[in-house]
Amino acid sequence: MSMALSERSWCVVVPHHPQGARAARHRLAAELSAAVPAPLLADAVAVLAELVGNAVRHADPLPGGVIRVAWRLCPGVDNDTVEVRVTDGGANGDPRPRTVGPDSLDGRGLSIVAALADRWGVNRDGLGQSVWAQLS
Known part of the structure; x- marks a missing residue:
């Protein structure tokens, strides 16, 4: 059961390094653990x-x-929605799920995102590329 909250959002900057993922996970978990x-x-x-x-x-x-x-919490009557967004400097080509075999060591990231999220997408602006996902 979620607490009655109004829409809230957070934005943090993390290093472009594997430790950045750890810092982001811990921050999101700390901020939302009592809310969702x-x-x-x-x-x-x-x-x-x-x-x-x-x-x-x-x-x-x-x-x-x-x-x-960044992430945003939108409390709802029937369920809460969490939107997460990661903005970087961009890459060549659009991010898209790949088809990989059972022995592949990687390549499943966006398939995992697509399976867990209600929807996801990519936006570009003059500052970079954002990949976002909404979950409820």
């Missing part, structure tokens, strides 16, 4: 980890060698 049901929090943490990991592995950093990580 545990299964939704677990899915949001997993999606955020995949998106930050993809940004570190496949995209350029923003100026300063960082990635911008």
Whole structure:
């Protein structure tokens, strides 16, 4: 059961490094642990980890060698929605799920995001590329 909250949002900057994913996961979990049901929090943490990991592995950093990580909580009558967004300096081509075999060591990140999220997408602006996902 979620607490009665109004819409809230957070934005943090983490290093364009695998440790950035750890910092983002811990911050999101700390901020939302009392506000959303545990299964939704677990899915949001997993999606955020995949998106930050993809940004570190496949995209350029923003100026300063960082990635911008944001999330928004939209409490609802029947369920809460969490939107996570990871902004980086962009990569060649659009992020898209890949088809990989059972022995592949990687390549499942966006398939995991698509399976856990209600919807996800990519936006570009003059500052970089954002990959976002909404979960409820």
